[in-house]
Amino acid sequence: MTKQLWETRPLEIWQRAKELRAQWEHSIEEKDKLVGQGQTYAGDWSACFPAIRVIEDNPVGAKMASDSDEFSRICRLAMESRGWGREICGYHLNCWGAQFLGHQRDGSGFPYRDFVVPFPDVCDQHAKRGQQPMDLSPIPRWQGDYPMYIGPRDAAREEALVDHRVYCLQKELNDIERVFDQKFDDGRYARLIRERSIQHGYMSEVLFLMANVPTPISVKDLYSFYTMGGLTKLAPEVVTDFFRALRDEIKWRADNQIAAVGNERYRWMEVHPPAWHYLRYYRYMEQYGAVCIGSPYTHAGGGAQVEQKPDGTWGSRETVEYPEDTPMLTREDVTRIALTPDARAPYHFKIDEYLRPQSLIEFARFYKCDGALLPIWRGGVGCDMWRKEQARRLKEAGVSVMHYEGSQPGDRTDLDEHGFLDRLDIWMESQGLEKLV
Amino acid sequence: MNQFQEIYANRHDYARAWKARTGGKVLGYIETYMPEELVYAAGALPVRLLARHAADDVTDRQMHGNCYATKDMLRQFIQGEYGYIDGLVHAEGCQWAFHCYQNIINNRPDFFNHYVFVPDYPDARTSKNALRSEMEVFKTHLEQWTGTEITLSAIDRAIDIYNQNRGLLRRLYELRKADFPVVRGSEAMEIMLACQVMDKAEANEKLEAFLEEAETRAPGEDAVRIMLIGSETWDAELEKLIESLGGNVVIDELDNGSSYFWNEVVWQKDRYMALARRYLERPHHPVKDNNWRRRPEHIFRLYEDWQADCAVIAKQIYCHPHGTDNYVVWKLLRERHIPYHFFERDTTLPKAETSTRIESLVSMVKPGVNRISGINKVGMFSSVIPSEPREATR
Numbered sequence: 001m002t003k004q005l006w007e008t009r010p011l012e013i014w015q016r017a018k019e020l021r022a023q024w025e026h027s028i029e030e031k032d033k034l035v036g037q038g039q040t041y042a043g044d045w046s047a048c049f050p051a052i053r054v055i056e057d058n059p060v061g062a063k064m065a066s067d068s069d070e071f072s073r074i075c076r077l078a079m080e081s082r083g084w085g086r087e088i089c090g091y092h093l094n095c096w097g098a099q100f101l102g103h104q105r106d107g108s109g110f111p112y113r114d115f116v117v118p119f120p121d122v123c124d125q126h127a128k129r130g131q132q133p134m135d136l137s138p139i140p141r142w143q144g145d146y147p148m149y150i151g152p153r154d155a156a157r158e159e160a161l162v163d164h165r166v167y168c169l170q171k172e173l174n175d176i177e178r179v180f181d182q183k184f185d186d187g188r189y190a191r192l193i194r195e196r197s198i199q200h201g202y203m204s205e206v207l208f209l210m211a212n213v214p215t216p217i218s219v220k221d222l223y224s225f226y227t228m229g230g231l232t233k234l235a236p237e238v239v240t241d242f243f244r245a246l247r248d249e250i251k252w253r254a255d256n257q258i259a260a261v262g263n264e265r266y267r268w269m270e271v272h273p274p275a276w277h278y279l280r281y282y283r284y285m286e287q288y289g290a291v292c293i294g295s296p297y298t299h300a301g302g303g304a305q306v307e308q309k310p311d312g313t314w315g316s317r318e319t320v321e322y323p324e325d326t327p328m329l330t331r332e333d334v335t336r337i338a339l340t341p342d343a344r345a346p347y348h349f350k351i352d353e354y355l356r357p358q359s360l361i362e363f364a365r366f367y368k369c370d371g372a373l374l375p376i377w378r379g380g381v382g383c384d385m386w387r388k389e390q391a392r393r394l395k396e397a398g399v400s401v402m403h404y405e406g407s408q409p410g411d412r413t414d415l416d417e418h419g420f421l422d423r424l425d426i427w428m429e430s431q432g433l434e435k436l437v
Numbered sequence: 438m439n440q441f442q443e444i445y446a447n448r449h450d451y452a453r454a455w456k457a458r459t460g461g462k463v464l465g466y467i468e469t470y471m472p473e474e475l476v477y478a479a480g481a482l483p484v485r486l487l488a489r490h491a492a493d494d495v496t497d498r499q500m501h502g503n504c505y506a507t508k509d510m511l512r513q514f515i516q517g518e519y520g521y522i523d524g525l526v527h528a529e530g531c532q533w534a535f536h537c538y539q540n541i542i543n544n545r546p547d548f549f550n551h552y553v554f555v556p557d558y559p560d561a562r563t564s565k566n567a568l569r570s571e572m573e574v575f576k577t578h579l580e581q582w583t584g585t586e587i588t589l590s591a592i593d594r595a596i597d598i599y600n601q602n603r604g605l606l607r608r609l610y611e612l613r614k615a616d617f618p619v620v621r622g623s624e625a626m627e628i629m630l631a632c633q634v635m636d637k638a639e640a641n642e643k644l645e646a647f648l649e650e651a652e653t654r655a656p657g658e659d660a661v662r663i664m665l666i667g668s669e670t671w672d673a674e675l676e677k678l679i680e681s682l683g684g685n686v687v688i689d690e691l692d693n694g695s696s697y698f699w700n701e702v703v704w705q706k707d708r709y710m711a712l713a714r715r716y717l718e719r720p721h722h723p724v725k726d727n728n729w730r731r732r733p734e735h736i737f738r739l740y741e742d743w744q745a746d747c748a749v750i751a752k753q754i755y756c757h758p759h760g761t762d763n764y765v766v767w768k769l770l771r772e773r774h775i776p777y778h779f780f781e782r783d784t785t786l787p788k789a790e791t792s793t794r795i796e797s798l799v800s801m802v803k804p805g806v807n808r809i810s811g812i813n814k815v816g817m818f819s820s821v822i823p824s825e826p827r828e829a830t831r
Contacts, residue, residue, distance in 0.1 A: 083767035083779070085752065085760020092761065120557075124532045124724045127557045128761040131727060135765050143558040143727045147567065148529065150539070150552045160563075160570035161554065167563040354539055378502040378755075382532055386540060388498030 002436040005289070006214045006259035013242075013249050017224055020242060024232045028053055034180055037130040038117035041144070042169055042338035043193050044233050048185040049176065054117065057129060059231050061091030062276040062410040064098070064105070069277075069412050071105040072097075076411070089125050089380045090411025096132045112137055115179075117172055120144035120165075122350055123382045140179055142172040147343040150354065153320065161343035162336070169335045190328040193338045195236035197324075199229055200303040202243035204316065206250045207304030210293050211367050214259030215267070216250045219294040220282040221260060226301060263289035263436050266428075268371040269364055269399075270295040271390070272349070272383050273409040275375075278417055281424065287435045288428045293367045296349040296359055305347065305359075306366045314366050319345065350382045360390050364399045371400040371431070373424075379408030402427040439624070440643050441631035448487065448634045453521050455482055455636060462523040462549075462583060467510065467537060468530035469633075469669075469692045470555045470722070472572060472712050474599050474702070476526070477637065478591040479579040484522065485633035485693070486510045487671040490784040499540045504755040505783035506671060507537035514541045524549030524582065526575075529557075530692070530722050531758045549582045551575055559717040560729050568713035576709070589708065596702045596711070602637045605644040606698040612648075613687045614743055616808065617656035622665070622686025623676035629694055630671070660685035661799045661806060664745035666736060666766060668753035669693045674786045675751060682792060684799045688743035690736050696720040723762035732762070733769045740775065747802045748777040749795070776802050 036054040040046050046054040065072045072090070075097025080086050082100060084093060099110050116130035116139065127146075134141040145168055147161035177184050203226070209216055225246060229239035252258075266289055274281075282292055299305065305317045320342040328334045344351060352359045364372060372394050377383035391401040404423060406415035428434075444451050452463050462481045466473075469485070476483040488506035495515045496508045513519050525548055527538035542550045553571050556564040576587050609628060612620045628647070632640045661684045665675070669692045676686045689695055702715040726732040740748065748770060752759045763779070770777045778798040780791065 079764075083763035083765075085755075085757065085763070087755050088757065088760045118727075122532065122535075124757045125761055127724050127727070128758075131761065132764065134728075135730065135768075141728050143561070145556050145558045145561070145564070145567075147554050147556075148552065149554055150542075150550065154574075157570065157574050160567045164556065164561065164563040164567040168558060168561055171561070354535070357543065376501055382536075384502050385536060386499045386543070388501055389543075392498060 002263065004262040006257060006262050006264060008259045008262040011217070011221060011249060013225075013246050016242065016245065017228070020228060020234055020238065021224075021232060024234060027233070028055065034114040034182075035111060036115045036117055037113040037133050039119035039231070040117070040233075041119050042335065043189065043196050044229065044236070045173060045184075045189055045192070045338075047192065047233060047235065048189045049180075049182045050185075051182060052176070052180070053233065055113075056119065056231060057095035058091040058410070059227075061089075061094035064094040065090055065410050065412050066277040068105050072412065075101065076413075087379050087407075089383075090408040090413075092125060092129075094410060099132065099136065113139060115139050115176065116141035118143060120146040120168070122146050122148050122354070123380070125380065140175065142168070142175060144168040144172070148351070148354075149344070153342065153344070155341070158341070158343040162339065162341060165339050165343060166332060166335050169339060170332060173331065173335070184331075186331050186334065189331075189338075190334050192236045193328070193334055195240050196229070196338075199236075199240050199243045202240075202247040203302035204304040205247045206243075207294070207299045207302045208306075208316075209250050209254045212254045212257075213267075213368060214257060214261070214264040215291055215293055216253035216258055216260060218260035218282065219270070219292040219298055220279060222294060222298055223279070226298060230301070259291075261286050261289065261291040264291045265289035266371065266431075266433060267291055267293050267367065267369050268373055269293050269360075269367060269369040270297070270373050270375070271360065271387070272297050272375055272377060272380075275406055275412075275415050276409050277412050278415065278420075281420065284421060285424060285428075287437050288433050289436050290371075290428065290433070292373075293369055296352055296363055299363070300346070300348045300352060303346075305352070306362055308362060308365075317347075319347075350385075353382070353385045357386075357390075358393075361393060361397045361399075364394060364397060369399060371402070371427070373427075374401060374403050375409075376403050376405045377408050378405070378414070379411055383408065400427070400431055439628075439647060441628040441647065442624075444635060445627050445631040448484075448631070449518065449521065451634065452482065452484055456521060463521055464524045464526055464549075465519065465522040466526045466528065467507070467534040468528050469697050470528035470530050470716055471526050471553065472528065472575065472716060473637075474592065474595040474712060475572065475576050475579060475587065477598065478587045478595040479576075479583045480585050480591075481523075481579070481583055482636060485630075486513070486519070487630065487634070488784050489513075489671065496540075499543070500536055502755065503536055504533040504668075504753050506669070506753055507533045509784050510537050511540050511544075515544060524551075526551045526553065528553040528716075529555040531724060531756075533755065533757070551578050555716065555725075557725050558727060559721065559725050564717055565710065565713050568717055569707070569710045572709040572712050592708045596704070596708070598637045598641065600701040601641050602632060602644070603698040603701050605641060605648065606632065608648055609644070609651075610688070610695060610698075610743075612651060615656065616744075617659055618685065618687060619651050619654040619657050621657065621676070621680055622663070622689075623673040623680055626670070626673040626676050626686070626689075626694065629697065630673070633693065633697070658685070659808065661802050662687045662744060662746045664736075664740050664743065664748040665689040665691065665694070665751065666748055667691065667751040668756040668759050670751070671784070675749075675782075675791070678786065678788065678791060679749070679795055679799075682796045682799050683803065684795065686749075687745055688739050690720070690732075690739055692722055695739065696722075723758040726762065730765075733765050736766060737769060737773065746776075746806050747798060748775060749798070750777060750779040752779070752781050754781045754783050 033051045039056045072094045076093040078097040078100040079093045118129035407413045473483040488509035705711045
């Protein structure tokens with residue numbers, strides 16, 4: 001047994017996170033709410049309707065793959081036999097395969113949706129989210145759009161693009177009011193958008209603190225928190241309190257060198273979501289004293305995107321926002337502020353790969369990463385964007401790289417789990433590291 | 438071999454010769470949402486990138502697992518086959534094409550490049566404003582690149598030429614409505630593909646001549662009439678294979694087929710808006726067919742209007758637009774008792790396997806095909822009356 005390098009202790013916020021998660025899971029069981037398929041991308045506006053909840057198929061599909069390989073395979077087969085591509089992302093195939101079957105794993109009926117609000121994204125498959133529930137049951141669907149172009153921001157060009165985004169979101173809200181006879185609480189939405197900005201501030205502080213050696217929190221832990229207020233829908237004030245407490249605890253740990261992994265001696269990064277059914281590899285890597293710092297995927301959502309300034313210092317990337325004191329007097333005001341004046345915002349990880357090809361190297365340098373574990377997902381558009389080219393660039397920057405291949409983070413089909421662990425062993429050993437335990 | 442087939446087969450030579458002759462620039466594009474009229478008005482030649490089958494050992498690190506067609510386009514750039522192209526435009530359609538575009542400009546940072554945002558929600562009230570704005574931005578960018586002012590009269594001329602081309606291609610497709618079409622599916626597809634790499638004014642002249650000649654041809658063979666649905670294509674190999682097995686593609690619902698010419702630019706004072714509306718109102722690409730669901734009914738209408746006997750759905754492996762939309766096409770075809778065959782392909786077409794499958798489809802459908810062989814029906818689109826009335830298939 002090797003002597004521990006750093007003090008470590010469990011996160012105190014765990015219990016609170018579990019309670020909030022349970023609260024959300026309980027809330028989605030409520031029968032008196034309309035169920036929407038999609039994601040509320042401009043703040044959780046669903047909370048501003050009296051009886052609406054919105055569920056995205058991504059976490060549902062990932063959870064299905066994790067819970068039961070057998071049932072998720074049946075679901076995917078149901079999809080393929082009806083025309084869906086076998087290489088389509090597993091989130092789709094698992095979730096909507098159950099719609100064809102008409103039941104869930106436990107035998108209960110498939111939870112049909114009442115409406116669809118897909119998450120606008122540069123990804124084609126996101127654009128088609130919720131197409132099937134609309135096609136196969138008589139429910140309304142409201143499409144949003146994700147304006148995109150290459151090159152520096154062009155504010156004049158973006159005027160019409162921003163108007164388009166604002167129109168799409170407003171139409172969703174106005175139509176849901178009309179179609180379902182539910183009054184939208186504009187005041188609450190305005191408060192929610194202000195809270196969102198505060199929450200992002202706390203979250204980005206947490207993420208930047210991961211640059212500390214040792215890191216006070218690993219990405220394995222982070223995955224339990226980062227959906228709060230997003231996919232895990234809660235009252236905005238509750239989410240703000242949670243992130244403030246998380247920030248306080250992580251800052252204290254960083255100040256006192258409390259490590260997420262007691263033997264941290266190797267730091268690695270990733271790019272896209274991991275195999276959700278097989279997160280045990282994070283714990284496996286801890287045997288080598290290796291800790292995962294995260295990825296542009298985990299950090300972009302929290303607004304922790306870094307750049308090296310001309311003077312060589314590191315700092316947060318500047319984003320374009322309306323001034324803080326911009327009045328929110330109408331629904332349009334709030335939707336504009338929620339969507340920001342930047343038509344391509346938020347710059348999440350997929351957009352970054354197009355607009356900022358050097359972002360992985362920046363991430364590796366800022367977070368002091370020794371290695372990069374880059375998945376090659378075949379089942380998602382954008383999920384394997386120039387992955388091997390990025391590996392080459394990272395290697396040139398002194399970062400050791402390993403790839404692994406699989407279908408998609410929500411599809412177990414092609415991930416060879418034992419082979420994956422073997423390769424991790426070889427990767428670590430090739431860098432002179434042996435298991436500490 | 439007609440002139441279009443020659444141009445299609447020697448398309449790189451054609452573009453090089455065009456450059457040498459005119460001194461103009463050649464602009465490559467991937468998706469057929471690209472507003473070619475503006476490029477043409479700038480005096481440049483818009484050329485659609487066409488994939489082909491070739492050994493590839495250069496693109497894997499940049500486009501691992503992508504659709505093979507877009508990988509091959511990148512390969513052709515890396516290996517210099519597209520050395521004559523001066524710039525690249527991506528008009529938003531599918532994301533693989535976006536990858537291809539991004540990787541090409543990564544390899545060629547000196548390239549002129551431009552991204553046209555085409556809304557995924559074409560039916561929104563603001564979509565036309567967004568695309569109209571994009572048209573104007575593109576025009577300005579083109580002017581900077583070519584050093585040529587794009588005047589209103591140049592845009593009008595381009596619109597006229599492109600509309601004429603669309604009308605002529607429609608005439609070509611109308612010929613295929615006949616019971617015994619004088620133009621085979623492979624021939625029509627090669628004309629389509631040639632038109633996508635040619636100077637449209639020249640293409641129009643050749644098309645006029647071709648149509649005049651074609652309309653005097655003797656009626657074609659009696660064959661099982663097939664509708665082709667699926668991912669974009671870059672050659673006519675599948676159509677030729679189908680013809681060799683007793684079938685004939687009489688209509689398609691392909692982005693590079695009927696969707697390419699289906700609607701014209703309707704003139705209005707604001708030319709950019711006219712162009713925006715043309716591209717938004719064309720038959721929807723699967724990714725852009727969402728809330729109003731126009732695609733299934735459009736497919737059925739084509740099927741009925743061209744009196745197809747069955748359908749072939751050919752999806753590119755990894756084609757996500759069609760991989761996420763096929764179920765609704767299958768559902769439509771099944772509900773309306775339309776026989777169809779689905780298969781996946783890449784830039785190659787495995788002849789033995791595909792032959793077996795298509796032969797099975799043709800053999801299955803043929804006994805049930807109903808034909809009227811009366812003389813007037815045969816001559817519906819042809820001035821030539823066949824010497825002998827044809828036997829009905831059965």
